[in-house]
């Protein structure tokens with residue numbers, strides 16, 4: 001079930017050096033994975049941490065092969081708890097995912113009319129944009145709850161013909177009410193929103209469900225998203241901002257994802273872990289020095305980590321990047 005990862009997952013360099021510190025730290029995620037695949041500590045300890053001397057990424061080698069990596073994020077740990085908590089907290093309390101004052105800073109410094117995110121739709125700024133479009137904030141909870149109800153009301157497997165007919169009438173009624181709610185309480189002026197998705201990678205997706213509703217399906221209904229694959233033909237899409245929130249380290253092709261985002265959008269905002277003690281549930285992690293590698297490769301970057309007034313519980317990095325020079329940022 002393990003595979004060798006001898007070249008860097010980002011830049012493909014073969015120049016990887018084994019780290020001195022190889023202490024194994026267990027956590028909630030890795031324990032769930034160990035129990036799902038019936039692995040003991042000794043087997044997990046075979047994974048060693050290496051640092052890429054070219055782009056400064058840290059990665060485990062060996063690590064799970066692709067088939068098992070996909071199963072980690074679909075079966076062993078299919079629900080992205082953090083993402084759903086973000087949605088539920090917003091629904092019940094009106095709070096947003098914690099990115100400090102990132103959203104305000106970006107809104108003040110950039111003109112955003114077309115915005116996209118990659119995978120996991122409740123991790124980034126889509127809830128902030130959504131909130132701006134609701135005229136009557138009190139309808140927020142009702143709208144989200146009714147959308148969940150509507151999507152699950154279309155699940156009819158195992159029903160009798162009579163039950164199916166009854167359920168169909170209920171779904172139609174729910175949908176009509178949702179339309180009314182939307183027309184009455186939502187601003188007609190909306191920014192164009194996209195979700196780029198990758199269902200068969202080491203990221204939550206095919207089984208990221210809450211009350212039997214999938215995160216991407218719900219997000220599409222709530223946010224009026226256009227769903228695209230980064231592997232398809234993307235001609236004609238010109239974005240102002242592309243957000244990658246904790247998902248660049250959850251793909252086997254991070255360079256392709258970042259390159260595509262930079263090609264599609266004037267600016268790209270990336271939020272990622274930079275914990276030098278790479279945990280075993282991750283194949284790789286970026287480091288703060290990754291920005292030096294990007295600059296060397298003519299990608300302009302601004303490190304926003306310490307500019308957004310956020311309290312960090314573990315080492316994390318926020319950076320804005322672009323193929324064109326980013327005009328001076330105002331921090332207000």
Ligand SMILES: [Zn+2]
Nearest residue numbers: 008011052055
């Ligand atoms: Zn590298």
